[in-house]
Amino acid sequence: MSAGQSGRGVRRAAADRLRVAGVASPERDADLLLAHLLGVPLGRLSLVEEVAAEQQEAYDALVARRAAREPLQHLTGTAAFRHVELAVGPGVFVPRPETELLAGWAIEQAQALAGREGSRPPVVVDLCTGSGAVARAVADEVPHARVHAVELDPDAHAWAERNLAGTGVELRLGDMATELDELRGQVDVVVCNPPYIPLEAWESVAVEARDHDPHLALFSGDDGLDALRVLARRAAVLLRPGGVVGAEHADVQGESAPAVFVEAGGWVEVVDHCDLAGRPRYVTARLAPRATRPSASAVT
Known part of the structure; x- marks a missing residue:
C-alpha cells in the first residue's frame, strides 16, 4: 500500500x-x-x-x-451481543448472532415473571456460559433478575469473569452437571448454548471456529447431543415446576434436539424454534408438575 x-x-x-x-x-x-x-x-x-x-x-x-482466517473478533478484541459489548479472544467461544435469539427468549421469559405484581425476582441460570454473553444480556435487560452462570473451561471462565464483572451475575467455575446444587427446584429459566457438533463433522466446521474456538465449546459426542442430554437431566433438577429451559442446537438437529427432552421424560411444551433464516436453531421446554415427572434422584 x-x-x-x-x-x-x-x-x-x-x-x-x-x-x-x-x-x-x-x-x-x-x-x-x-x-x-x-x-x-x-x-x-x-x-x-x-x-x-x-x-x-x-x-x-x-x-x-x-x-x-483468524476470527475478526480476536483481532478487534470485542464482540457485539444484543445491547452489550463483550471482550473475547483466544480461549473462549466467540458468540454468534444466532445465539441472540436464544438470549432474547430467555429475556422474555424473565421479563414476564418480573412483570407480575408482587412477584419475586426471577432466577435465571446460564449453563455453558462461555464468554458470559447470554448471562450478561439477561442481566442488562432484566436488571432485577438473579442471574447465575456456569463455565467448565478455566480459560473461558476468565473471559466470562471479565465480561460479567459489576453486573451482579454469580459466576461459577465448574461442571454444569453438578454446579448450583443449592438452587434445586428454585430456578425459573435455564438457558444454555452447549457444544453440539458431532465429532465426525470436524472437517465441515468453519476454519475460524475449528482452529480458534475451544473444542470443548464445539464438539459433543458422536451425534453432537451429549451435552444436551446432560442439560435435560440437570435442568429438571434446577427448575421449579413449570420452569422453562432453552438450548441452542445445530440446524440439522431440529428433530433430534427436541427428541432429547421428549425421551428424557418430565417435559411438556417441547418446541423447536427457527432463526431469522428459517433454519432450526433452538429448543425450549417446560418442566411438568412433580406428579408427572421423574423424581429428583432419577435425574441427578
Whole structure:
C-alpha cells in the first residue's frame, strides 16, 4: 500500500484480499478492521479520506491475519451481543448472532415473571456460559433478575469473569452437571448454548471456529447431543415446576434436539424454534408438575 492512499481504496483492496481468502463477509470485515484500527465509529468510516503510511502498514497486518482466517473478533478484541459489548479472544467461544435469539427468549421469559405484581425476582441460570454473553444480556435487560452462570473451561471462565464483572451475575467455575446444587427446584429459566457438533463433522466446521474456538465449546459426542442430554437431566433438577429451559442446537438437529427432552421424560411444551433464516436453531421446554415427572434422584 502506498502512502496517502484513499480510505476507500484501502478498504476495497482489503476486501478483495479477504474475498480471495474465502472470508464470508469481506467488505464488512475490511471496514470493521479499519474502523477498529483508526478508532472511529463504523458509520463515520466513509469520511476517512486518507490513510497514513504507518496506519496502512498496521491495517495490512490485520488484514493478513484475517485472510489466514483468524476470527475478526480476536483481532478487534470485542464482540457485539444484543445491547452489550463483550471482550473475547483466544480461549473462549466467540458468540454468534444466532445465539441472540436464544438470549432474547430467555429475556422474555424473565421479563414476564418480573412483570407480575408482587412477584419475586426471577432466577435465571446460564449453563455453558462461555464468554458470559447470554448471562450478561439477561442481566442488562432484566436488571432485577438473579442471574447465575456456569463455565467448565478455566480459560473461558476468565473471559466470562471479565465480561460479567459489576453486573451482579454469580459466576461459577465448574461442571454444569453438578454446579448450583443449592438452587434445586428454585430456578425459573435455564438457558444454555452447549457444544453440539458431532465429532465426525470436524472437517465441515468453519476454519475460524475449528482452529480458534475451544473444542470443548464445539464438539459433543458422536451425534453432537451429549451435552444436551446432560442439560435435560440437570435442568429438571434446577427448575421449579413449570420452569422453562432453552438450548441452542445445530440446524440439522431440529428433530433430534427436541427428541432429547421428549425421551428424557418430565417435559411438556417441547418446541423447536427457527432463526431469522428459517433454519432450526433452538429448543425450549417446560418442566411438568412433580406428579408427572421423574423424581429428583432419577435425574441427578
